[in-house]
Amino acid sequence: MLEKFSKWKGNRSNHTTPSHSLDESAIPKHVAIIMDGNGRWAKKKGLPRIAGHREGMKVINKIVRKAIDLKIEVLSLYAFSTENWKRPRTEVDYLLKLPERFLKLELPNLMEENVQVRIMGGLDTLPEHTAKAVTKAMEETKDNTGLILNFALNYGSRYELVEAMKQVAKEVETGTLSSDAITEDVISRHLMTADLRDPDLLIRTSGEIRLSNFMLWQLAYSEFWFTDVLWPDFTEHHLTEAIAVYQKRARRYGGV
Ligand code: IPE
Ligand code: IPE
Ligand code: MG
Numbered sequence: 001m002l003e004k005f006s007k008w009k010g011n012r013s014n015h016t017t018p019s020h021s022l023d024e025s026a027i028p029k030h031v032a033i034i035m036d037g038n039g040r041w042a043k044k045k046g047l048p049r050i051a052g053h054r055e056g057m058k059v060i061n062k063i064v065r066k067a068i069d070l071k072i073e074v075l076s077l078y079a080f081s082t083e084n085w086k087r088p089r090t091e092v093d094y095l096l097k098l099p100e101r102f103l104k105l106e107l108p109n110l111m112e113e114n115v116q117v118r119i120m121g122g123l124d125t126l127p128e129h130t131a132k133a134v135t136k137a138m139e140e141t142k143d144n145t146g147l148i149l150n151f152a153l154n155y156g157s158r159y160e161l162v163e164a165m166k167q168v169a170k171e172v173e174t175g176t177l178s179s180d181a182i183t184e185d186v187i188s189r190h191l192m193t194a195d196l197r198d199p200d201l202l203i204r205t206s207g208e209i210r211l212s213n214f215m216l217w218q219l220a221y222s223e224f225w226f227t228d229v230l231w232p233d234f235t236e237h238h239l240t241e242a243i244a245v246y247q248k249r250a251r252r253y254g255g256v
Pocket of ligand 2: 034035036037078079080081084208210212
Protein backbone atom coordinates (compact mmCIF):
# COMPACT_ATOMS: atom_id res chain seq x y z
CA MET A 1 0.00 0.00 0.00
CA LEU A 2 2.75 2.36 1.05
CA GLU A 3 4.68 1.47 -2.05
CA LYS A 4 1.65 1.98 -4.25
CA PHE A 5 1.05 5.34 -2.70
CA SER A 6 4.61 6.54 -3.17
CA LYS A 7 4.59 5.38 -6.77
CA TRP A 8 1.38 7.27 -7.42
CA LYS A 9 2.77 10.31 -5.66
CA GLY A 10 5.99 10.10 -7.67
CA ASN A 11 4.17 9.98 -10.98
CA ARG A 12 1.83 12.71 -10.02
CA SER A 13 4.32 15.20 -8.74
CA ASN A 14 6.72 14.84 -11.64
CA HIS A 15 4.38 14.26 -14.52
CA THR A 16 1.30 16.36 -14.47
CA THR A 17 0.93 17.30 -18.12
CA PRO A 18 -2.61 16.39 -19.12
CA SER A 19 -3.10 15.31 -22.72
CA HIS A 20 -5.60 18.10 -23.30
CA SER A 21 -2.82 20.65 -22.84
CA LEU A 22 -1.04 19.29 -25.91
CA ASP A 23 -1.27 21.07 -29.24
CA GLU A 24 -3.18 18.54 -31.29
CA SER A 25 -1.90 19.97 -34.52
CA ALA A 26 1.74 19.31 -33.54
CA ILE A 27 1.71 15.73 -32.34
CA PRO A 28 4.90 13.92 -33.44
CA LYS A 29 3.93 11.61 -36.27
CA HIS A 30 6.60 9.02 -35.53
CA VAL A 31 7.64 8.31 -31.94
CA ALA A 32 10.46 5.85 -31.25
CA ILE A 33 11.10 4.43 -27.78
CA ILE A 34 14.11 2.66 -26.31
CA MET A 35 12.32 0.71 -23.59
CA ASP A 36 15.09 0.36 -21.03
CA GLY A 37 15.40 -0.41 -17.32
CA ASN A 38 13.45 -3.64 -16.86
CA GLY A 39 16.37 -5.36 -15.14
CA ARG A 40 16.99 -2.53 -12.71
CA TRP A 41 13.28 -2.29 -11.94
CA ALA A 42 13.28 -5.97 -10.97
CA LYS A 43 16.50 -5.66 -8.98
CA LYS A 44 15.09 -2.79 -6.95
CA LYS A 45 12.20 -5.05 -6.00
CA GLY A 46 14.43 -8.05 -5.27
CA LEU A 47 12.97 -9.93 -8.24
CA PRO A 48 14.70 -11.79 -11.08
CA ARG A 49 15.36 -9.74 -14.22
CA ILE A 50 12.70 -11.62 -16.18
CA ALA A 51 10.05 -10.27 -13.80
CA GLY A 52 11.06 -6.83 -15.05
CA HIS A 53 10.64 -7.92 -18.65
CA ARG A 54 7.20 -9.35 -17.89
CA GLU A 55 6.15 -6.09 -16.26
CA GLY A 56 7.66 -4.11 -19.11
CA MET A 57 5.57 -6.02 -21.61
CA LYS A 58 2.40 -4.91 -19.83
CA VAL A 59 3.33 -1.27 -20.31
CA ILE A 60 3.38 -1.61 -24.10
CA ASN A 61 -0.39 -1.93 -24.18
CA LYS A 62 -1.02 1.30 -22.36
CA ILE A 63 1.40 3.18 -24.53
CA VAL A 64 -0.09 1.78 -27.73
CA ARG A 65 -3.59 2.85 -26.60
CA LYS A 66 -2.32 6.34 -25.79
CA ALA A 67 -0.50 6.56 -29.12
CA ILE A 68 -3.79 5.72 -30.86
CA ASP A 69 -5.65 8.37 -28.81
CA LEU A 70 -3.06 10.98 -29.69
CA LYS A 71 -3.21 9.99 -33.37
CA ILE A 72 0.49 9.21 -33.54
CA GLU A 73 1.05 7.55 -36.92
CA VAL A 74 4.06 5.34 -36.17
CA LEU A 75 5.29 3.97 -32.86
CA SER A 76 8.66 2.21 -33.02
CA LEU A 77 9.61 0.17 -29.98
CA TYR A 78 13.10 -1.26 -29.38
CA ALA A 79 12.39 -4.71 -28.00
CA PHE A 80 15.57 -6.72 -28.59
CA SER A 81 18.89 -5.59 -30.01
CA THR A 82 21.48 -7.51 -32.02
CA GLU A 83 23.72 -7.02 -28.97
CA ASN A 84 21.20 -8.45 -26.51
CA TRP A 85 22.28 -11.99 -27.54
CA LYS A 86 25.22 -11.41 -25.16
CA ARG A 87 22.89 -11.85 -22.17
CA PRO A 88 22.54 -15.12 -20.28
CA ARG A 89 20.77 -17.79 -22.29
CA THR A 90 17.80 -17.97 -19.91
CA GLU A 91 17.18 -14.24 -20.20
CA VAL A 92 17.48 -14.29 -24.00
CA ASP A 93 15.07 -17.23 -24.15
CA TYR A 94 12.60 -15.37 -22.00
CA LEU A 95 12.88 -12.15 -23.98
CA LEU A 96 12.28 -14.02 -27.21
CA LYS A 97 9.16 -15.64 -25.81
CA LEU A 98 7.60 -12.28 -25.06
CA PRO A 99 6.58 -11.29 -28.62
CA GLU A 100 4.59 -14.50 -28.89
CA ARG A 101 3.01 -13.98 -25.51
CA PHE A 102 2.23 -10.35 -26.21
CA LEU A 103 0.65 -11.10 -29.56
CA LYS A 104 -1.38 -14.02 -28.25
CA LEU A 105 -2.98 -11.68 -25.75
CA GLU A 106 -3.13 -8.56 -27.86
CA LEU A 107 -3.46 -9.41 -31.54
CA PRO A 108 -7.29 -9.47 -31.48
CA ASN A 109 -7.33 -6.04 -29.80
CA LEU A 110 -4.73 -4.66 -32.17
CA MET A 111 -6.85 -5.91 -35.06
CA GLU A 112 -9.89 -4.23 -33.58
CA GLU A 113 -7.97 -0.99 -33.15
CA ASN A 114 -6.89 -1.12 -36.81
CA VAL A 115 -3.20 -1.30 -35.80
CA GLN A 116 -0.67 -2.50 -38.35
CA VAL A 117 2.10 -4.56 -36.73
CA ARG A 118 5.54 -4.47 -38.30
CA ILE A 119 8.83 -5.97 -37.29
CA MET A 120 12.24 -4.63 -38.22
CA GLY A 121 15.24 -6.82 -37.51
CA GLY A 122 16.72 -10.14 -38.48
CA LEU A 123 13.83 -12.59 -38.45
CA ASP A 124 15.90 -15.43 -39.87
CA THR A 125 18.05 -15.84 -36.75
CA LEU A 126 15.19 -15.73 -34.26
CA PRO A 127 13.83 -18.93 -32.74
CA GLU A 128 11.16 -20.41 -34.99
CA HIS A 129 8.33 -19.85 -32.52
CA THR A 130 9.16 -16.13 -32.28
CA ALA A 131 9.53 -15.66 -36.03
CA LYS A 132 6.26 -17.50 -36.63
CA ALA A 133 4.28 -15.41 -34.14
CA VAL A 134 5.50 -12.10 -35.47
CA THR A 135 5.10 -13.11 -39.10
CA LYS A 136 1.51 -14.10 -38.39
CA ALA A 137 0.84 -10.72 -36.73
CA MET A 138 2.35 -8.83 -39.66
CA GLU A 139 0.37 -10.88 -42.13
CA GLU A 140 -2.94 -10.50 -40.28
CA THR A 141 -2.63 -6.77 -39.75
CA LYS A 142 -1.00 -5.77 -43.03
CA ASP A 143 -4.13 -4.11 -44.44
CA ASN A 144 -4.89 -2.15 -41.27
CA THR A 145 -4.70 1.57 -41.76
CA GLY A 146 -4.35 2.90 -38.20
CA LEU A 147 -1.28 3.17 -36.01
CA ILE A 148 1.82 1.44 -37.35
CA LEU A 149 3.31 -0.45 -34.42
CA ASN A 150 6.87 -1.12 -35.47
CA PHE A 151 8.81 -3.47 -33.20
CA ALA A 152 12.60 -3.50 -33.47
CA LEU A 153 13.33 -7.13 -32.77
CA ASN A 154 16.80 -8.54 -33.23
CA TYR A 155 17.50 -5.09 -34.61
CA GLY A 156 20.76 -3.19 -34.77
CA SER A 157 21.27 -0.07 -36.78
CA ARG A 158 24.74 -1.04 -37.99
CA TYR A 159 23.44 -4.44 -39.06
CA GLU A 160 20.61 -2.69 -40.91
CA LEU A 161 23.10 -0.38 -42.65
CA VAL A 162 25.38 -3.26 -43.62
CA GLU A 163 22.41 -5.11 -45.12
CA ALA A 164 21.35 -1.98 -46.99
CA MET A 165 24.89 -1.46 -48.34
CA LYS A 166 24.99 -5.06 -49.54
CA GLN A 167 21.73 -4.63 -51.42
CA VAL A 168 22.85 -1.37 -52.99
CA ALA A 169 26.19 -2.93 -53.96
CA LYS A 170 24.37 -5.83 -55.57
CA GLU A 171 22.22 -3.46 -57.63
CA VAL A 172 25.35 -1.64 -58.78
CA GLU A 173 27.04 -4.97 -59.59
CA THR A 174 24.13 -6.17 -61.68
CA GLY A 175 23.82 -2.82 -63.41
CA THR A 176 20.33 -1.89 -62.17
CA LEU A 177 21.78 1.10 -60.30
CA SER A 178 24.69 3.33 -61.18
CA SER A 179 26.97 4.40 -58.34
CA ASP A 180 26.35 8.04 -59.24
CA ALA A 181 22.65 7.51 -58.63
CA ILE A 182 23.16 6.60 -54.95
CA THR A 183 21.46 9.32 -52.95
CA GLU A 184 20.27 9.68 -49.35
CA ASP A 185 16.87 8.66 -50.59
CA VAL A 186 18.26 5.47 -52.15
CA ILE A 187 19.93 4.53 -48.86
CA SER A 188 16.75 5.30 -46.89
CA ARG A 189 14.72 3.09 -49.15
CA HIS A 190 17.05 0.16 -48.52
CA LEU A 191 16.67 0.38 -44.73
CA MET A 192 14.15 -1.62 -42.72
CA THR A 193 12.14 1.57 -42.34
CA ALA A 194 11.96 2.00 -46.13
CA ASP A 195 8.44 3.42 -46.32
CA LEU A 196 8.33 5.04 -42.87
CA ARG A 197 9.10 8.66 -42.12
CA ASP A 198 11.99 9.33 -39.74
CA PRO A 199 11.12 9.52 -36.02
CA ASP A 200 10.18 13.01 -34.86
CA LEU A 201 10.72 12.12 -31.23
CA LEU A 202 12.98 9.58 -29.54
CA ILE A 203 12.31 8.59 -25.94
CA ARG A 204 14.70 6.55 -23.81
CA THR A 205 13.83 5.45 -20.30
CA SER A 206 16.06 4.38 -17.39
CA GLY A 207 18.49 7.30 -17.31
CA GLU A 208 20.89 6.03 -19.97
CA ILE A 209 21.85 8.75 -22.41
CA ARG A 210 22.85 6.75 -25.49
CA LEU A 211 21.36 5.21 -28.60
CA SER A 212 22.63 1.64 -28.18
CA ASN A 213 22.65 1.06 -31.94
CA PHE A 214 19.06 2.21 -32.51
CA MET A 215 18.02 3.87 -35.80
CA LEU A 216 21.28 5.80 -36.23
CA TRP A 217 20.45 7.00 -39.74
CA GLN A 218 16.79 7.72 -39.09
CA LEU A 219 17.37 9.75 -35.90
CA ALA A 220 19.63 12.30 -37.60
CA TYR A 221 17.20 15.18 -36.94
CA SER A 222 14.87 13.73 -34.29
CA GLU A 223 14.24 15.39 -30.94
CA PHE A 224 15.46 13.36 -27.95
CA TRP A 225 13.77 13.04 -24.57
CA PHE A 226 15.41 11.08 -21.78
CA THR A 227 13.89 10.14 -18.45
CA ASP A 228 15.16 8.33 -15.35
CA VAL A 229 11.87 6.45 -15.13
CA LEU A 230 12.40 2.70 -15.61
CA TRP A 231 10.35 1.21 -18.43
CA PRO A 232 7.99 -0.84 -16.19
CA ASP A 233 7.07 2.42 -14.42
CA PHE A 234 6.52 4.34 -17.66
CA THR A 235 2.95 5.53 -18.12
CA GLU A 236 0.87 7.38 -20.68
CA HIS A 237 1.51 10.54 -18.60
CA HIS A 238 5.21 10.27 -19.31
CA LEU A 239 4.46 9.98 -23.02
CA THR A 240 2.32 13.08 -22.79
CA GLU A 241 5.08 14.89 -20.93
CA ALA A 242 7.64 13.94 -23.57
CA ILE A 243 5.35 15.27 -26.29
CA ALA A 244 4.74 18.49 -24.36
CA VAL A 245 8.52 19.03 -24.20
CA TYR A 246 8.83 18.13 -27.89
CA GLN A 247 6.23 20.76 -28.75
CA LYS A 248 8.37 23.45 -27.14
CA ARG A 249 11.43 22.60 -29.22
CA ALA A 250 12.35 24.49 -32.37
CA ARG A 251 13.30 22.04 -35.11
CA ARG A 252 15.68 23.80 -37.43
CA TYR A 253 17.22 21.05 -39.56
CA GLY A 254 20.33 23.13 -39.97
CA GLY A 255 18.41 26.20 -41.04
CA VAL A 256 17.59 29.26 -38.98
C1 IPE B 1 15.25 -3.30 -21.41
O1 IPE B 1 15.61 -3.51 -20.10
C2 IPE B 1 14.86 -4.56 -22.12
C3 IPE B 1 15.84 -5.02 -23.09
C4 IPE B 1 17.00 -4.48 -23.35
C5 IPE B 1 15.51 -6.20 -23.84
P1 IPE B 1 17.02 -4.07 -19.64
O2 IPE B 1 16.93 -5.55 -19.56
O3 IPE B 1 18.11 -3.55 -20.49
O4 IPE B 1 17.12 -3.48 -18.18
P2 IPE B 1 18.39 -2.85 -17.49
O5 IPE B 1 18.90 -1.80 -18.41
O6 IPE B 1 19.37 -3.96 -17.29
O7 IPE B 1 17.87 -2.27 -16.22
C1 IPE C 1 18.86 -1.17 -25.62
O1 IPE C 1 18.98 -1.40 -24.27
C2 IPE C 1 18.10 -2.28 -26.29
C3 IPE C 1 16.68 -2.37 -25.97
C4 IPE C 1 16.00 -1.56 -25.22
C5 IPE C 1 16.01 -3.47 -26.60
P1 IPE C 1 20.25 -2.13 -23.65
O2 IPE C 1 19.98 -2.24 -22.19
O3 IPE C 1 20.54 -3.37 -24.37
O4 IPE C 1 21.42 -1.08 -23.94
P2 IPE C 1 22.81 -0.86 -23.23
O5 IPE C 1 23.49 -2.19 -23.16
O6 IPE C 1 22.53 -0.32 -21.86
O7 IPE C 1 23.50 0.15 -24.08
MG1 MG D 1 19.25 -1.92 -20.41
